[in-house]
Each structure stands twice: as structure tokens, then as C-alpha cells.
Amino acid sequence: MPDSLPVDSVGVVTPQTYHFETPIELACGQTLERYDLVVETYGELNADRSNAVLICHALSGHHHAAGYHSMDDRKPGWWDTCIGPGKPVDTNRFFVVCLNNLGGCHGSTGPISTNPATGKPYGPDFPVVTVGDWVKSQALLADRLGIDCWAAVVGGSLGGMQALQWSLDYPDRLKHAVAIASSPRLTAQNIAFNEVARQAITSDREFHDGRYFDFDTLPRRGLMLARMVGHITYLSDASMGEKFGRELRDQAYKFGYDAEFQVESYLRYQGERFSEVFDANTYLLMTRALDYFDPAYEFGGDLSKAMAEASCEFLVLSFSTDWRFTPARSEEMVNAMIAARRKVSYAEIDAPWGHDAFLIPTPRYTDIFTAYMDRVAREVGA
Amino acid sequence: MPDSLPVDSVGVVTPQTYHFETPIELACGQTLERYDLVVETYGELNADRSNAVLICHALSGHHHAAGYHSMDDRKPGWWDTCIGPGKPVDTNRFFVVCLNNLGGCHGSTGPISTNPATGKPYGPDFPVVTVGDWVKSQALLADRLGIDCWAAVVGGSLGGMQALQWSLDYPDRLKHAVAIASSPRLTAQNIAFNEVARQAITSDREFHDGRYFDFDTLPRRGLMLARMVGHITYLSDASMGEKFGRELRDQAYKFGYDAEFQVESYLRYQGERFSEVFDANTYLLMTRALDYFDPAYEFGGDLSKAMAEASCEFLVLSFSTDWRFTPARSEEMVNAMIAARRKVSYAEIDAPWGHDAFLIPTPRYTDIFTAYMDRVAREVGA
Numbered sequence A, B: 001m002p003d004s005l006p007v008d009s010v011g012v013v014t015p016q017t018y019h020f021e022t023p024i025e026l027a028c029g030q031t032l033e034r035y036d037l038v039v040e041t042y043g044e045l046n047a048d049r050s051n052a053v054l055i056c057h058a059l060s061g062h063h064h065a066a067g068y069h070s071m072d073d074r075k076p077g078w079w080d081t082c083i084g085p086g087k088p089v090d091t092n093r094f095f096v097v098c099l100n101n102l103g104g105c106h107g108s109t110g111p112i113s114t115n116p117a118t119g120k121p122y123g124p125d126f127p128v129v130t131v132g133d134w135v136k137s138q139a140l141l142a143d144r145l146g147i148d149c150w151a152a153v154v155g156g157s158l159g160g161m162q163a164l165q166w167s168l169d170y171p172d173r174l175k176h177a178v179a180i181a182s183s184p185r186l187t188a189q190n191i192a193f194n195e196v197a198r199q200a201i202t203s204d205r206e207f208h209d210g211r212y213f214d215f216d217t218l219p220r221r222g223l224m225l226a227r228m229v230g231h232i233t234y235l236s237d238a239s240m241g242e243k244f245g246r247e248l249r250d251q252a253y254k255f256g257y258d259a260e261f262q263v264e265s266y267l268r269y270q271g272e273r274f275s276e277v278f279d280a281n282t283y284l285l286m287t288r289a290l291d292y293f294d295p296a297y298e299f300g301g302d303l304s305k306a307m308a309e310a311s312c313e314f315l316v317l318s319f320s321t322d323w324r325f326t327p328a329r330s331e332e333m334v335n336a337m338i339a340a341r342r343k344v345s346y347a348e349i350d351a352p353w354g355h356d357a358f359l360i361p362t363p364r365y366t367d368i369f370t371a372y373m374d375r376v377a378r379e380v381g382a
Helices: A131-145 A158-169 A188-203 A205-210 A220-234 A237-243 A262-277 A280-292 A303-307 A327-339 A354-359 A363-379 B131-145 B158-169 B188-203 B205-210 B220-234 B237-243 B262-277 B280-292 B303-307 B327-339 B354-359 B363-379
Strands: A016-020 A035-042 A052-056 A095-099 A152-156 A176-180 A313-319 A344-349 B016-020 B035-042 B052-056 B095-099 B152-156 B176-180 B313-319 B344-349
Touching: A016 A131, A035 A131, A052 A131, A052 A158, A095 A131, A131 A158, A131 A280, A152 A158, A158 A176, A158 A280, A158 A303, A176 A363, A188 A205, A188 A220, A188 A280, A188 B220, A188 B237, A188 B262, A205 A220, A205 A280, A220 A262, A220 A280, A220 A354, A220 B188, A237 A262, A237 B188, A262 B188, A303 A327, A313 A327, A313 A354, A313 A363, A327 A344, A344 A363, B016 B131, B035 B131, B052 B131, B052 B158, B095 B131, B131 B158, B131 B280, B152 B158, B158 B176, B158 B280, B158 B303, B176 B363, B188 B205, B188 B220, B188 B280, B205 B220, B205 B280, B220 B262, B220 B280, B220 B354, B237 B262, B303 B327, B313 B327, B313 B354, B313 B363, B327 B344, B344 B363
Parallel strands: A052 A095, A052 A152, A152 A176, A176 A313, A313 A344, B052 B095, B052 B152, B152 B176, B176 B313, B313 B344
Antiparallel strands: A016 A035, A035 A095, B016 B035, B035 B095
């Protein structure tokens, strides 16, 4: 962090843990008797509790979306570019809530939490959760916070899927849903990449059927490989080319298999770093939640029938070089919303960074996002 | 195989092994004192030895490009769709040569061959070879076969790179070079996928620094993962969607991590099958040869200067949905050829199958390929 706080930062923030003692039934049929959700909030809830915005995180995200945990932090939260005073999600106007999802590994109950039935970490016994389960738990969190209706539920990628699911499951509890760089369901190719990641993890000898804690080890190599594959899909061919090209670490070919190209050492570094901070069982769980997400499924594959359940307004944004969730996938959502006579604003943003573009502020993206959220704020009197 | 041979098949073929006792110096600086190349040929060499066509294979290919090894074979060679009587590479007119490249694992000298210095398999001691090394060894094979000048050197993907390299290294020894679904060099994204594959292999505990034979084992899981990643990049998002969609193996979600979607079990099956028949060290070697290929490198990155070395004519073909080697990469080649005042024919074929399209006969592809090779045949009096 800089010596002083940036003026557009929410500043130093402290996560809070909410304990839930009422059992929650999950889509898989299992029940969690009790669980914790770790939460950060930014800004102030107004008197009529109408200015709350829920931020939903993506695969490897968590509750720390903005600000710093201490003055020693080198980096702010994962979406600090979009959340703060004067930013698109303006904390001078909104009360912003971000949580680590159930099944996560950053403080909310998940595979690394202690299973009260055994006194050991859940590990592979933690149930598979779905986007619908997350939304359900987020609604219970909203109850706890005294928020009857969100001004907006906002998310990128898997976070956008949660925003979409909110609009269907609790149509009266949100005014707006914002889905950025998202998709109404994974393609076969998306699932295939997830499957490679899962196979990489479960193939690691240190995985021990998910009970690696019992063996005092971690499936680091598998998680590293999973992240490497994922990371490639977050970037565009062009942005990788721009960043690394075919640049070598040294002058000439070495005729071996050590990292010679800059892109190789970058990927290894990213993978290794990730494998030190993320839980392998959570990674499996998050990818499965992605695979399973398919709100059109119970409507015979007709997304517009699903969207007829919604009553909020929508902002959908996509990025031109995102090949993980292409603009065409966002357009599927938009078309279904239009067919269902829902109000929707849509823009495809021209940006070179692939899927990761939703984390990178660019003028048109920031302008559109800001303008939309300004309207949301005005509507709720914030 | 069907009960009788298809009329457009080259029929039952028998590979031949050529022993080379003259040392070959490789780009890495190492020398192979002696080596074998396993070769298949189809058709007859004409009296003036002018009708020979060299077929170069891709990453996982080999010498068995067409026909059957026995009447019990279920499948013909890997490019049987394009090689045979009346096919684009017409064996009634051409003498077709296909070899397993040096470093391969199908009979030519490679990591699984016995290292005369130790009496054990080379394994990781087999030198890293380059596309240039392959072309050099192919030229020595041509000498042995009495072929001074190929009517054409033809290949898809990595095979197309060899055709391109031929045109630069032995400009007087080929009349035509045909590069299909190829690229003048890998992008950072291409290298990144190769790196994931290599990390998957070398991370496998059974890899043992490449000396798995010493441990009486194979890095099957790593090779399986490598192939799974590769396989995704050979197909288009659309073709995977067409083939598998989100289809489940059973009726409903199982809320676990076993293969539930058809695409998962397909990929696992493909990966497992490949891991039983391919050598891990060869896979590393082939991917590195891909990474290193960059004929413009010694011309300051100017491909047109490289192409000025060539004197043959070119056919370049790309496929609309190939995202591994996009049409734009073929166009780079074509533009460089034009800038260097070389004769080149180019077509982008509209096909839904991604990179794999070069193996799948479609009317426009087959027609263009056939017409071009017909011209080649006429030129050489075949």
C-alpha cells in the first residue's frame, strides 16, 4: 500500500464473521447444520436500508473486494478498481456487502473448516454447493443485515451467474442485477477446461482422495496445474502476446525443458503462488458450481422462460476478447431477457485483456458501469 | 477394417526401417552417431524420380499416414482421408513418403530407443530436436531413396512447419510446399498450453526426471492430462458444443466429481488411451520443437526476409474455427511469401471442427487440395 491511503479507497477494512445456527438445506440434498460467512462491508447503510449492493465473487475470489486489511498490505481487494468513493460502485452512496461464499477457503465454512461431526476438516466430505445454494445463503445473510431488497446484486464471471440466479430465486429482493463477463451456462469447452483442472488436482498423489490434511500435505502441483490452465483462459491470445510474446529469459534457446520463455516462468509463478494460498477441495467445488449452473435447465433449456421469473432490471457487459465467456454468451442472456420483456442494458466493451478485462478499469467500461450505478443510486435515493 | 479394402485405400502397407550410420549433428550441438528412421511409402516412384511427395507429421503423428497394417486393423493411417488412389495426394500419380520423425516413439530413434552408450533407453538423455533437425534428417532420407527433389513437401500443423522449413533450408530440393492449419511460430498462448502439458508430465511422480523405465513405470496421469489439454485446443468451442453440449451421462446431477458430463468422460477416455500408446519424453520433445520453431528469428523477426530464401511454390490452407493456429497465422505466412515475391495460393476453409479440420475431408478443402496437387502432378509429369 502507498504510505497514505488513496483518496478513492475505502481504506482499511476489517472482515466480520456471521455465525448461522439454522440448518441450510443444499441442492445436493445434504444439510449444513451450522456455518459461518465472512463478510466485508464498505459505506453506510442508509436509514431506509435501500442502498445495499451485494458483490458476488468469482472462482478464486473472496470477501475482500476493496480496501486494505492493514497499512502494510501491498495490494487492495480484488475489485478495488470498481468499488470505492467515486468509483462505479460508489461507497459514498452505497452500502456494499461482499462475502466469501459457502465452500470457500477464506473464512466462510468450507472444506478446510472443522466438520463438527468429526472434529477434523471437512475435506472431501464438504457437500458440493451450487450457485443457487450461494444465493440462498446470501439471502439469509441479507436477512441478518436487515436488507430486504438489494439496490443491486453485482458480479463478474461466476459472480455474474449469482446475480442472474438472484433475479430468478428472489425476484422481489433486488432492484437490479449486473452480470459482467458472465454466461448463462458453461459450454462443453468450458466444462472440459474445468475437468482438466480437476483431474490435475485429483491426480496429484498428495491429494489422497481429498484428505490431504490427514497426511499433513497439500496437492500443490495439481493445484498449480489447475491454475495454469485457468489462467490461460482468463487472458486473450493477444494480451499474452503483448505481455510476453516469444521473449526468452536468456539470450538463446537452451534445448531443454526448464522455463525459457517468459510466459513459461510467469505461468509457473502464478500457479505456484496460487497453490500456496488456495484450497484444492474448494477449487473442485467452485468449478463444479460453474459446471452445474444452468438456470434454463428446469425450463426445458429455454432461458427466456427462466427470465420470466425475474422482475429486476439488468445490466449485462461483455468484453470483445473474452474467449472464456464470449460476448455471444452475454448476448444469449440479453436476448432471453428481451424475449421475457425484462429491462436490460447491454454493452460489449472493446478491451484486449480477455476474461480478466472485468477487473481492469477502461474508460468505456468504467463510464457505462458508473452511469448505470448512478441511476441505481438515484432510484433508491442514495 | 472392412472385410474388403476400400477402393480408394492404399491397402495393406508395411513400414520399413532405414538405418543411418553417418553421425547427424543437431541444432542443440549434440550429435547422434547412428539412428533409424521408420518409413512408409505409397505409390510408385516414376522413372525420373520426380513424383515423390513427403508427408510430414504433427505432434502425435507417425509414419503410418495411410492404409492398413493388416486386414484386422480397425482404423487406417492418420491421414487416410487425404492420401490414396484418387484422393488429394493421389497415390496413382505420386510416390508418397511418410516417416516417423527423429525423437518419435513409433520406431524411429527417440527417447524410448536404446542409447548405445548405456545399453538403456535414452529417456531424458535424448537430445531436444528441432524442426530444422527433422528436415535435415528427411533430406538424408531423400538421399537414401534417391530423391533429389520432392514434387511437394506436405504437412498439417507441426507438419506444415516442416514443409515451410524445407522451403528455406533446401530450396532446390522441393517444387512445392503445402502448409495446412499451420503457423510461422507459436504465440505466447500456444507456448503456455505446451508448458501446462510439460508441467503435467514432469509433475507426475512416475516421471522420475524422465527415467521412468528405470523404475518400471510410466507417467500415465501426466501424459493423460497433457493430452486432455491438447485435445481441447484441437477442437472448436462450437464442435465440442455440437458433439457433447452439456449432455449428462445420467439423468441428473450427482453432486460429485466423477465424470458426469459426456465431455468429461470423452476427454478422460482420450487422455487415458493416449497415455497408453505415447511416450512422455517424446511428448516433451515434440512440444519443444513447436515452441522453438521460428524461421523469422534469424532474420530479425522478419518472416518475409526468411521467405526470400525459398524458391518453391506454396499452398497455404487454414480453417475458420481453428483457434490453435488461426487463419491469421496462415495469413502471416502468406503475406510474407507475397512480400518476398514467392508464388502462393491461399484459402481459408469454412469448417466447424477447429484445428482438427485438417484431418477431416470437406468438399472445399478436398477440392482445393486436390486441384493444387493435380497441378503439381502435371508439372512433374505424373
